[in-house]
Amino acid sequence: EDKVVQSPLSLVVHEGDTVTLNCSYEVTNFRSLLWYKQEKKAPTFLFMLTSSGIEKKSGRLSSILDKKELFSILNITATQTGDSAIYLCAVGYGQNFVFGPGTRLSVLP
């Protein structure tokens, strides 16, 4: 069964901390791995990863994929209260996507 697992499911940190969110997967015909941030209703796109070992970076966020070990991490440095959200990992396979349960990040002032 195709699945995506994220950990931790919930995380509480203080502003300025660095966090690492994990996503592991088991799918056939892997195509891509995507990270989303969901604050209210609609998730917003963060990164798409298709190749191992190539870090993608956007401001304080970065992500990398390991296709051998079947996982990805999302790093957020110098966290801010505005980073509080659910972070979703999704894996594209065949013609579809499967989502993980998400990690709920709370950043306290």
Next chain:
Amino acid sequence: GAGVSQSPSNKVTEKGKDVELRCDPISGHTALYWYRQRLGQGLEFLIYFQGNSAPDKSGLPSDRFSAERTGESVSTLTIQRTQQEDSAVYLCASSWPGGPTDTQYFGPGTRLTVL
């Protein structure tokens, strides 16, 4: 339009009534997805449309749920005889499989409350 739109944004209905949720994907996106997200839970895949191919209905939870798509445009998700457990946010997303970004673009969702 610039993005995926959904209507209504909120829907309150009584148990047993039928509801229709609408999704307008980004123009040119051949793939369209419906998801359900219950409070505090992850995204649950419902149905996937790709061009003129037969839709993948494997995620529909019961025969009360159905969806249609007109060509590569608007889609309607219908829930018949709604139950309280149907209360959730229903998200629609569209994408261009094999395109340069291979990214799903989500609509704002419809929050359904079944009393």
